Amino acid sequence: MKVEVHGLTLTYGDAVAVSDLDLTVDEGESLVLLGQSGCGKTSTMRCIAGLETPTSGVISIGGRPVFDSGSGVNRAPNKRNIGMVFQSYAIWPHMTVFENVAFPLRMKGRKGAEIRAAVRETLELVGLDHLADRGASLLSGGQMQRVALARSLAMQPSVLLLDEPLSNLDARLRHRLRMELRELQLRLGVTSMYVTHDQDEALALADRIALMQSGRIVQIGTPPEIYAQPGSASIAEFLGVDNIIPVTREDGSCVRLTATGQKVAVEPYAEGGDLRLCVRAEDVVLGPESTEAVSYRHLKKKKR
Numbered sequence: 001m002k003v004e005v006h007g008l009t010l011t012y013g014d015a016v017a018v019s020d021l022d023l024t025v026d027e028g029e030s031l032v033l034l035g036q037s038g039c040g041k042t043s044t045m046r047c048i049a050g051l052e053t054p055t056s057g058v059i060s061i062g063g064r065p066v067f068d069s070g071s072g073v074n075r076a077p078n079k080r081n082i083g084m085v086f087q088s089y090a091i092w093p094h095m096t097v098f099e100n101v102a103f104p105l106r107m108k109g110r111k112g113a114e115i116r117a118a119v120r121e122t123l124e125l126v127g128l129d130h131l132a133d134r135g136a137s138l139l140s141g142g143q144m145q146r147v148a149l150a151r152s153l154a155m156q157p158s159v160l161l162l163d164e165p166l167s168n169l170d171a172r173l174r175h176r177l178r179m180e181l182r183e184l185q186l187r188l189g190v191t192s193m194y195v196t197h198d199q200d201e202a203l204a205l206a207d208r209i210a211l212m213q214s215g216r217i218v219q220i221g222t223p224p225e226i227y228a229q230p231g232s233a234s235i236a237e238f239l240g241v242d243n244i245i246p247v248t249r250e251d252g253s254c255v256r257l258t259a260t261g262q263k264v265a266v267e268p269y270a271e272g273g274d275l276r277l278c279v280r281a282e283d284v285v286l287g288p289e290s291t292e293a294v295s296y297r298h299l300k301k302k303k304r
């Protein structure tokens, strides 16, 4: 279901964790909240899940408000039909894999045969059907996260919230599970929000990425848009662009390198504000030196 957030603000005393945030996640979309530690990603998710009471704002799921500071609507977390998977595995070690997935269904009053079918189906989805009877404490980290995911999916949530679910896993497993998660999300078409500070993870998992800084969304776009056109120098820096070069504006389609005075043709840019030229290493093409081209050798000579 579609998630709509309007004017969401969350303060802890004087500290503003989320500031007047607007966001829409379309039905079936995978939206990744990306930003550095402390920018407000988890707080935003916790507000949507109902685990935190916002200071102000409106949150709707499937067109119905689950929180509205104006009218006082504030649905309990278990009445929002949201599935959640966190960084900490949050599964019950004393139960089997099967029981871990079955437990919330039982709490919802589902009956035996229905529960068995739902658990088998979701364990199969996450590739754990062969471990149904194993004690959860005997699982690896990756398997525990699959159980947590299966437990959320078995409830057929309207929205799936995933908060850094892979960050406790080693790099290789993280990479594999990331691909599996994306494949699963596309197959099930479940509306998903995923929190991470890892840009590779964001690029791999997102239909759209919402970049957060200081409690606000500063840029939102598809992975290719965010990768190719970071909205500011600080976003480019966060995204790992190594070459951020000061330039002065020339006209709408050219800039002049501050260090060398060279003129460089660039994509059309808007008026106003300081400009920086961001160059990704893979976009550099070597060719014969000319007055038109930017020459690395030339830049180096001038700098000395």
Ligand SMILES: Nc1ncnc2c1ncn2[C@@H]1O[C@H](COP(=O)(O)OP(=O)(O)OP(=O)(O)O)[C@@H](O)[C@H]1O
Residues within 6 Å of the ligand: 012, 015, 016, 017, 035, 036, 037, 038, 039, 040, 041, 042, 043, 044, 197
């Ligand atoms: N319970 C709390 N009490 C006071 N301040 C808090 C609380 N929870 C979060 N904050 C503050 O709110 C801001 C946003 O925190 P949040 O956990 O949402 O960031 P984040 O982007 O998810 O960070 P991380 O990636 O490290 O989890 C931070 O400055 C944090 O210190």
